[in-house]
Amino acid sequence: MRTVREAEYDLVVIGSGPGGYAGAIKAKKLGLSVAVVEKDAVGGAYVGCAIPAKALLHSAMLYEEIRESSRFGLSVGSVSMNFRETRAYRKRAETAYREKVCGWLDSQEIPVYRGRARVGRERLVTVEGPDAARLYGKKILLACGARPALLDAQMMALPGVETSDSLMAADDWDFSRIVIIGGGLVGTEFATVLHAMGLDVTILERADYLLPGMDEEIGRYMQKSMEEKGIRVYTGAGSSRVEQREGSLYCTYRSLGKEKELCTERVLVAMGRRAQLEELFEPELASMLDTNNGAPVVGSDFQTSIPGIYAVGDMLQRTQRAHTAAAQATYLVESLAGRQPSLLLSSVPAGMYLNLPIIPSCVHTSPEAASVGLTEAQARRAGCQIRCGIYSMEDNSQAIITGRRTGLIKLVFALPGKILIGAQIICPRATDMIGEMASAIANSLTARQMMLAMRAYPTYGEGIARAVENSGLL
Numbered sequence: 001m002r003t004v005r006e007a008e009y010d011l012v013v014i015g016s017g018p019g020g021y022a023g024a025i026k027a028k029k030l031g032l033s034v035a036v037v038e039k040d041a042v043g044g045a046y047v048g049c050a051i052p053a054k055a056l057l058h059s060a061m062l063y064e065e066i067r068e069s070s071r072f073g074l075s076v077g078s079v080s081m082n083f084r085e086t087r088a089y090r091k092r093a094e095t096a097y098r099e100k101v102c103g104w105l106d107s108q109e110i111p112v113y114r115g116r117a118r119v120g121r122e123r124l125v126t127v128e129g130p131d132a133a134r135l136y137g138k139k140i141l142l143a144c145g146a147r148p149a150l151l152d153a154q155m156m157a158l159p160g161v162e163t164s165d166s167l168m169a170a171d172d173w174d175f176s177r178i179v180i181i182g183g184g185l186v187g188t189e190f191a192t193v194l195h196a197m198g199l200d201v202t203i204l205e206r207a208d209y210l211l212p213g214m215d216e217e218i219g220r221y222m223q224k225s226m227e228e229k230g231i232r233v234y235t236g237a238g239s240s241r242v243e244q245r246e247g248s249l250y251c252t253y254r255s256l257g258k259e260k261e262l263c264t265e266r267v268l269v270a271m272g273r274r275a276q277l278e279e280l281f282e283p284e285l286a287s288m289l290d291t292n293n294g295a296p297v298v299g300s301d302f303q304t305s306i307p308g309i310y311a312v313g314d315m316l317q318r319t320q321r322a323h324t325a326a327a328q329a330t331y332l333v334e335s336l337a338g339r340q341p342s343l344l345l346s347s348v349p350a351g352m353y354l355n356l357p358i359i360p361s362c363v364h365t366s367p368e369a370a371s372v373g374l375t376e377a378q379a380r381r382a383g384c385q386i387r388c389g390i391y392s393m394e395d396n397s398q399a400i401i402t403g404r405r406t407g408l409i410k411l412v413f414a415l416p417g418k419i420l421i422g423a424q425i426i427c428p429r430a431t432d433m434i435g436e437m438a439s440a441i442a443n444s445l446t447a448r449q450m451m452l453a454m455r456a457y458p459t460y461g462e463g464i465a466r467a468v469e470n471s472g473l474l
Helices: 018-029 044-067 083-107 164-169 185-196 216-229 322-336 376-381 397-402 430-442 462-470
Strands: 005-014 034-038 112-114 116-120 124-128 133-142 146-148 177-181 200-205 232-235 238-245 248-255 258-264 266-269 273-275 309-311 361-363 369-373 386-392 408-414 419-426
Touching: 005 018, 018 034, 018 083, 018 133, 018 322, 044 083, 044 164, 044 185, 133 322, 146 164, 164 185, 164 266, 177 185, 177 248, 177 258, 185 200, 185 216, 185 361, 200 258, 216 232, 216 369, 216 408, 216 419, 248 266, 361 430, 369 430, 376 386, 376 408, 376 419, 386 462, 408 462, 419 430, 430 462
Parallel strands: 005 034, 005 133, 034 112, 133 309, 177 200, 177 266, 200 232
Antiparallel strands: 116 124, 124 133, 146 273, 238 248, 248 258, 361 369, 369 419, 386 408, 408 419
16 A cells, blocks of 8 residues: 655645746745645646747747748748657757756755645645645645636537647647637737648637737737738637538637638637636635636735635736746745745836736737737726827838838836836837836836937847837937
8 A cells, every 4th residue: 555645844836837836946945845746747738838839939930031031132942841840849849848847846855746736624735646645735836827718518529629738739730721719829829830831820809909918009910910921810700609510610700790600620719728726626625715717816915715825827817928927926935935025026106006017928929029017008097197109110220131120119108207107019029128128117217217228239129219219208
């Protein structure tokens, strides 16, 4: 009979994705005893899905650049994108990152228990699996991530209806047409990849513009960019229904009060992700957990309705990004250890009654899109008097050099202080540039202060200075 280990820790972390491993490592460095429970591979679903997806995006964008190289005076022979070889490359990237995460945890001597966690009363975590154990945590951190949101079970069971997870796990993409339901981060990134590979791609988005979590101007710009490439985009397309007839899939949606139908070989359901809470709690404890739309409800300290149990990352269904989970976990653990948090998740500018989110949101499409703080619409709804500075990348020096002249930078300033409260960027390197904007918002920089440090020439980042100038606040 196998012996079940028993141990007590200051913090038991459930999940080893970015929120889990970042929280565990920070806790150990601050002198807390900590253990991690992981039911799958170390690194979690993020490493298993997001890392391969970003690797595939990299392959697709390189492929696009090589095909367009003649405009830069380069001559290349025949070029093709081999699915099996790119799949092997994606797997190598995933394996390398998982090994890194394991190394980080090992270097801190943090034990990882392999198995499914069940949380019971008195903060007892029962591990069911290879490393069977009973772990008592003074505090418990839930970093269990999220799974793709689904259509109803009957439609999801149809051959050819995929989630991002199942599509990435496929041995081959032996189809030529695909309809993507959802025009958010996942939908637009997969559309970029699939179109670069030469597939016929259609996006259906319920909202009136793509990337509905971002500024409307950015979303409409993204739609225009995708349509110019040949991707069909239908916005305001709600109530999607999928049926199989005569060996094909038919996707029905409503637009302007009328039902319309698309025939396709595959359907990718990209309608966001939902918290993974299934079988996580013992029944008597599950009834004590307050949820909203399936996600745990937490306070500003990330504590759930069950004392001593906290939750971060994708399972909160807020900004579902790896860096968000890591930042939240770091902030939480530092607070639990009685330390001043080393980073800010939000900021209240001096003299303003406004809590600004300062975690960037990034979309790795072509062109990239990124935002931080408030959009123009959000600022107006909050009652702010604002001024926007907008710069088109059409005249940017680096954009002219690279031939990537599509994009814009939009900065939102609050009056009368002229403080930056939001930034939205769509152009190459937008996901790199947004970090400067997050720092500016965190430090309540004014338009003038943003101009004190010069930006190198030629770079895409020059556009930030031009957008500040165009605000008219200098």
